[in-house]
Amino acid sequence: MALKSFIEVHPDSHFPIQNLPFGVFRPDTASLARPGVAIGDYVLDLSAVASASIFDGPILKDSDCFHQPNLNKFLALGRPAWKEARATLQRILSSTEPVLRDNAAFREKSLFLMSKVEMLLPIAIGDYTDFFSSMHHAKNCGTIFRGPQNPMPQNWFHLPIAYHGRASSVVITGTDISRPRGQGYPSGNSPPYFGPTQKLDFELEMAAVVGPGNELGKPIDVNDAAEHIFGLVLMNDWSARDIQAWEYVPLGPFLGKSFGTTISPWIVTLDALESFACAAPEQDPKPLPYLAEKVSKNYDISLEVQIKPDGQKDSCVVTRSNFKNLYWTLTQQLAHHTINGCNLRPGDLLGTGTISGPEPESMGCLLELTWNGQKPLSLNGITRKFLEDGDEVTFTGVCKGDGYNVGFGTCSGKVVPSP
Ligand SMILES: O=C(O)/C=C/C(=O)CC(=O)CC(=O)O
Ligand SMILES: [Ca+2]
Numbered sequence: 001m002a003l004k005s006f007i008e009v010h011p012d013s014h015f016p017i018q019n020l021p022f023g024v025f026r027p028d029t030a031s032l033a034r035p036g037v038a039i040g041d042y043v044l045d046l047s048a049v050a051s052a053s054i055f056d057g058p059i060l061k062d063s064d065c066f067h068q069p070n071l072n073k074f075l076a077l078g079r080p081a082w083k084e085a086r087a088t089l090q091r092i093l094s095s096t097e098p099v100l101r102d103n104a105a106f107r108e109k110s111l112f113l114m115s116k117v118e119m120l121l122p123i124a125i126g127d128y129t130d131f132f133s134s135m136h137h138a139k140n141c142g143t144i145f146r147g148p149q150n151p152m153p154q155n156w157f158h159l160p161i162a163y164h165g166r167a168s169s170v171v172i173t174g175t176d177i178s179r180p181r182g183q184g185y186p187s188g189n190s191p192p193y194f195g196p197t198q199k200l201d202f203e204l205e206m207a208a209v210v211g212p213g214n215e216l217g218k219p220i221d222v223n224d225a226a227e228h229i230f231g232l233v234l235m236n237d238w239s240a241r242d243i244q245a246w247e248y249v250p251l252g253p254f255l256g257k258s259f260g261t262t263i264s265p266w267i268v269t270l271d272a273l274e275s276f277a278c279a280a281p282e283q284d285p286k287p288l289p290y291l292a293e294k295v296s297k298n299y300d301i302s303l304e305v306q307i308k309p310d311g312q313k314d315s316c317v318v319t320r321s322n323f324k325n326l327y328w329t330l331t332q333q334l335a336h337h338t339i340n341g342c343n344l345r346p347g348d349l350l351g352t353g354t355i356s357g358p359e360p361e362s363m364g365c366l367l368e369l370t371w372n373g374q375k376p377l378s379l380n381g382i383t384r385k386f387l388e389d390g391d392e393v394t395f396t397g398v399c400k401g402d403g404y405n406v407g408f409g410t411c412s413g414k415v416v417p418s419p
């Protein structure tokens with residue numbers, strides 16, 4: 001029989017007992033931030049569960065990791081602790097276990113309606129890196145930015161390319177994004193453009209949340225890398241294409257991307273995603289030995305982007321993609337990141353890069369979907385080349401199980417005018 005919770009969970013919910021993603025919330029603005037897991041329409045308060053001495057396994061028994069305003073301390077404990085927590089939580093939420101089910105006072109203290117709480121950034125992010133791991137996205141961007149002759153950089157099939165992003169401007173879903181100002185290409189003999197970006201874009205991404213990490217100077221083997229990934233979130237790497245195009249040679253993206261990056265609040269664990277694992281694409285040429293892994297895994301996660309223009313009632317789906325479209329795996333990204341000795345720390349965020357699929361309807365950003373503004377998209381009668389003020393962009397991600405979903409909820413943000 002399938003595992004079932006005593007809490008009623010709608011079959012369309014992203015958060016059945018099979019998922020149990022971790023986040024950080026507060027019941028109201030006067031109370032402290034604390035870790036929780038999502039179950040149906042509720043959030044289970046892990047500080048309350050810990051205070052009731054319910055985490056009785058060897059690692060979590062005496063730990064204060066759930067009495068923290070973020071998950072970093074829990075992440076640092078590693079997979080054995082994550083598995084211990086998941087097993088305890090699946091047990092106390094199951095339909096057959098009375099400890100929470102039959103204790104009204106405890107339920108009152110520990111279960112909150114998700115619609116009533118405030119979700120916060122679940123981790124303190126020390127460093128944020130963004131990869132470039134979708135071949136379709138890389139080809140399309142290469143063609144648009146550098147021309148169709150040689151769209152793929154020579155290094156692309158040998159290493160997972162990335163740039164160091166900006167951790168300070170990573171925000172939680174629901175945070176407004178101010179249209180950034182900056183420089184763009186000069187036209188003719190004039191000085192460079194300066195003003196609000198005229199090419200504001202979203203990028204459909206997911207991001208891995210790092211667990212224990214490594215000591216400086218001690219790389220992580222690609223075959224051990226999964227032990228360092230707690231789970232995944234949805235991520236929008238908002239991008240100003242005109243600023244980016246003018247500034248990025250030779251050092252890469254800078255102000256065109258550092259003005260805001262939105263993540264979804266619930267970290268879905270690799271343990272919950274395991275039932276949706278699938279083979280990653282065959283890699284040709286074979287990667288160098290340090291990137292050659294025994295098992296090369298992706299996950300079957302359906303992704304969708306909707307845009308809701310200001311004043312419109314309905315949003316419009318602009319793309320549908322899938323996480324399994326990535327060429328470089330999460331574990332190759334992580335191993336590559338540390339191969340020079342660079343240390344990763346608990347709570348670091350590793351963006352996958354824009355997840356475009358092979359079809360025109362599965363491109364992961366407007367730069368590709370409108371081919372740099374040359375082919376406007378039509379949304380319920382109005383057109384878009386790039387994002388306009390008032391546009392709300394929402395990502396969803398979900399794995400379809402047999403009779404249940406393992407989902408990510410949403411990652412959304414609204415564009416507001418430049419200050
Ligand atoms: O091809 C380029 O010059 C730039 C590509 C991007 O903007 C993509 C980037 O941020 C990495 C990614 O999301 O895949
Ligand atoms: Ca990106």
Ligand SMILES: [Mg+2]
Nearest residue numbers: 237257260261
């Ligand atoms: Mg960004």
